[in-house]
Amino acid sequence: MNEPDCNPNQETFVINLGPQHPATHGVLRVKLTMDGEYIVHAEPVLGYIHRMHEKMGENRTWAQFLPNTARLDYLGALSYNHGYVQVVERAAGIEVPERAEYIRVITVELNRIASHLLWYGAFVLDLGGFTPLLYAFDDREHVLDLLESVTGARLTFCYFRFGGVYNDIDEPFITGTRAFIKRLRSRLPDYHNLVTKNIIMIKRLKEVGPISAEMCRRYGATGPVLRGSGVCYDVRKNEPYSVYPELDFDIPVYSECDSMARYMVRMDEIDQCLRIIEQALDKLPDGPVMAEKAPKIIKPPVGDYYGAVEAARGTFGIRVVSDGTNTPYRMKLRSPTFSNLSLFGEASRGMLLADALALMGSLDLVIPEIDR
Amino acid sequence: MSGYFCELYSGTKSLFVGLGITFRYMLKPVVTLQYPHESLPMSARFRGHIELIGDEETGAPKCVVCGMCQKGCPSNCISLAGEKPEGGKGKVLTSYILDFTKCSLCGQCVESCKFGAIRFSKDYNLAGPRKEAYIFDLLKRLEEKGR
Amino acid sequence: MSMLCETLKEDFLALAPLALVDTDYKAKGYQLDITVAPAQVVEAATIMNRRGYTLEAVTGVDWLASAGPKPAKKAAPAEGEEEPVEAPGAPVAEQMEVVYDYTNTGQELCRVVVRCRIPRANPELPTVSGVFSGANWHERETHDFFGIRFLGHPDLSPLLLPEDADFHPLLKDFRV
Numbered sequence: 001m002n003e004p005d006c007n008p009n010q011e012t013f014v015i016n017l018g019p020q021h022p023a024t025h026g027v028l029r030v031k032l033t034m035d036g037e038y039i040v041h042a043e044p045v046l047g048y049i050h051r052m053h054e055k056m057g058e059n060r061t062w063a064q065f066l067p068n069t070a071r072l073d074y075l076g077a078l079s080y081n082h083g084y085v086q087v088v089e090r091a092a093g094i095e096v097p098e099r100a101e102y103i104r105v106i107t108v109e110l111n112r113i114a115s116h117l118l119w120y121g122a123f124v125l126d127l128g129g130f131t132p133l134l135y136a137f138d139d140r141e142h143v144l145d146l147l148e149s150v151t152g153a154r155l156t157f158c159y160f161r162f163g164g165v166y167n168d169i170d171e172p173f174i175t176g177t178r179a180f181i182k183r184l185r186s187r188l189p190d191y192h193n194l195v196t197k198n199i200i201m202i203k204r205l206k207e208v209g210p211i212s213a214e215m216c217r218r219y220g221a222t223g224p225v226l227r228g229s230g231v232c233y234d235v236r237k238n239e240p241y242s243v244y245p246e247l248d249f250d251i252p253v254y255s256e257c258d259s260m261a262r263y264m265v266r267m268d269e270i271d272q273c274l275r276i277i278e279q280a281l282d283k284l285p286d287g288p289v290m291a292e293k294a295p296k297i298i299k300p301p302v303g304d305y306y307g308a309v310e311a312a313r314g315t316f317g318i319r320v321v322s323d324g325t326n327t328p329y330r331m332k333l334r335s336p337t338f339s340n341l342s343l344f345g346e347a348s349r350g351m352l353l354a355d356a357l358a359l360m361g362s363l364d365l366v367i368p369e370i371d372r
Numbered sequence: 373m374s375g376y377f378c379e380l381y382s383g384t385k386s387l388f389v390g391l392g393i394t395f396r397y398m399l400k401p402v403v404t405l406q407y408p409h410e411s412l413p414m415s416a417r418f419r420g421h422i423e424l425i426g427d428e429e430t431g432a433p434k435c436v437v438c439g440m441c442q443k444g445c446p447s448n449c450i451s452l453a454g455e456k457p458e459g460g461k462g463k464v465l466t467s468y469i470l471d472f473t474k475c476s477l478c479g480q481c482v483e484s485c486k487f488g489a490i491r492f493s494k495d496y497n498l499a500g501p502r503k504e505a506y507i508f509d510l511l512k513r514l515e516e517k518g519r
Numbered sequence: 520m521s522m523l524c525e526t527l528k529e530d531f532l533a534l535a536p537l538a539l540v541d542t543d544y545k546a547k548g549y550q551l552d553i554t555v556a557p558a559q560v561v562e563a564a565t566i567m568n569r570r571g572y573t574l575e576a577v578t579g580v581d582w583l584a585s586a587g588p589k590p591a592k593k594a595a596p597a598e599g600e601e602e603p604v605e606a607p608g609a610p611v612a613e614q615m616e617v618v619y620d621y622t623n624t625g626q627e628l629c630r631v632v633v634r635c636r637i638p639r640a641n642p643e644l645p646t647v648s649g650v651f652s653g654a655n656w657h658e659r660e661t662h663d664f665f666g667i668r669f670l671g672h673p674d675l676s677p678l679l680l681p682e683d684a685d686f687h688p689l690l691k692d693f694r695v
């Protein structure tokens with residue numbers, strides 16, 4: 001990053017935010033050059049939880065990399081599962097049965113809700129409100145119970161397989177999900193009354209932390225950050241995959257560009273997720289959940305393939321290069337928060353430290369996914 | 373000026389609305405459990421560490437020592453050995469060690485076993501003072517369970 | 520093929536790239552595959568910027584191990600497994616590739632991949648961080664992992680690796 005562009009006569013000081021700080025949600029360190037309470041220059045320092053997943057990918061078979069995809073963004077692991085199986089299916093030319101795709105969509109959207117709920121709680125916690133976290137976790141617990149009953153895990157799911165899903169969903173899951181939809185719908189007004197309309201919240205978020213659409217474009221920011229800047233871009237709509245084209249849902253977009261807009265996008269997205277799940281449950285076709293012709297040992301033809309999905313935090317892209325063997329030649333994981341965080345230095349310039357923390361919270365960072 | 377008072381009024385109101393919600397939930401039944409004293413039933417598909425399945429009649433492990441699980445595991449958690457008994461057919465399992473410190477509970481091993489010889493256990497209360505406490509001897513575990 | 524793709528193709532043909540291929544989106548996941556010379560990457564980025572594109576990722580590929588088929592893997596392919604390193608002087612094995620993934624956040628879908636081959640012995644090419652600010656971190660990461668130097672980059676110090684790292688783990692001759 002560039003040297004701080006401050007007046008040389010001005011007295012500045014450097015503080016380290018993190019790597020162990022509750023507001024950074026993991027091991028992220030931000031080196032801040034401050035002029036009093038104002039940020040002159042902020043430089044995120046990454047790599048504290050770097051595990052080199054890309055090299056691991058080159059040392060395992062295609063199927064053996066599946067559990068790794070759950071350990072990037074541990075709050076929205078299924079989207080990453082989905083992105084990976086999808087790109088390998090594209091490469092190897094595997095057709096996925098419809099029922100499996102519907103199950104994927106249902107579980108991914110449930111996971112997205114869980115991720116947004118956790119973000120909601122943690123974000124308000126960053127701003128100093130403790131109670132909403134407990135409500136959010138109460139509901140999130142129900143999602144995790146549902147997901148556990150089909151995938152067997154609560155966080156690091158490894159549920160999708162090339163050509164389908166690990167096992168079918170059952171009747172209790174379907175009734176449970178329907179009950180959950182009803183429950184969350186009745187709780188969302190409380191969320192809004194408790195937090196969205198709260199005067200302190202409004203004062204902290206409205207017109208604070210502007211991120212323009214142009215800045216998003218230059219930095220490659222995606223997801224709710226981009227949609228909070230008035231750009232209607234969602235991979236599920238713009239680059240339809242899976243069975244999303246058959247489902248009717250809206251992409252919430254707010255053009256205020258402030259932290260409040262990003263907050264509202266996520267809250268509205270929860271609503272849309274519920275709609276998607278409801279429709280997917282209604283339309284759920286019968287049939288197998290695993291492609292019959294899916295080969296046991298995957299050897300995609302030589303070439304490189306790209307696939308992108310909409311994860312809870314933005315576009316998760318994955319580029320695989322195959323040399324025709326049962327091991328990937330190269331695996332590039334494009335994580336959304338990596339790009340979203342890269343604009344923090346520019347966006348936080350001249351802001352009050354406390355507002356910058358609100359801005360950082362509104363980016364919805366998950367550090368293991370940035371560091372990979 | 374009137375805008376100021378308007379905001380003051382709506383702001384104060386928003387705080388009381390919030391407090392009202394909190395109060396309402398305070399009167400509702402408790403949703404948490406006092407964990408060590410009570411716990412929820414495990415879901416049927418919960419993935420704990422893997423365990424061997426014994427034959428219903430004899431109690432001996434169903435495993436035929438084909439090594440597919442070992443091959444499928446991404447993290448090299450499984451080491452097993454078997455020997456051919458004299459005169460008998462096939463191999464007999466002599467040791468099956470799971471290094472749970474590296475296991476990611478992915479399920480590749482269970483899926484690759486064509487003989488239905490392993491499954492996920494329901495153990496989740498795991499705690500140990502040393503790394504070695506997580507190197508499980510699954511064969512011994514099966515024998516102890518059979519007793 | 521959408522209008523946008525056609526426009527981009529014209530733009531790029533004016534640049535005289537080394538190769539320009541229409542790819543099948545369904546099979547590959549992108550529509551245009553363009554190979555340019557190292558001196559052209561900035562110009563390519565400028566074109567993409569003018570068309571309102573965003574840079575999704577920058578990454579590298581080390582082609583060292585690509586010569587000849589890999590031996591089929593035996594069991595237990597984790598630590599210490601071998602990669603074939605004896606590349607018999609095939610030119611491709613002495614190259615590295617830098618890949619830029621572009622996409623547009625408008626309504627039209629046209630993913631563009633810009634690639635650039637550079638010699639493995641002297642991996643250098645100009646930075647595009649002057650055009651896309653987001654390239655800064657992506658290029659730093661690529662420098663971390665492959666040792667590719669981006670000329671004119673403001674700061675190539677390790678981003679994800681430890682700050683004193685002097686190794687490049689994604690090179691094919693790097694041993695785990």
Ligand code: SF4
Pocket residue numbers: 422444445446447448449450474475476477478479480481482
């Ligand atoms: S669950 Fe996965 S990581 Fe664990 S022993 Fe089985 S194959 Fe290995």
Ligand code: SF4
Pocket residue numbers: 434435436437438439440441442452484485486487488489490
């Ligand atoms: S795959 Fe099943 S039968 Fe084969 S060694 Fe493993 S547990 Fe035994």
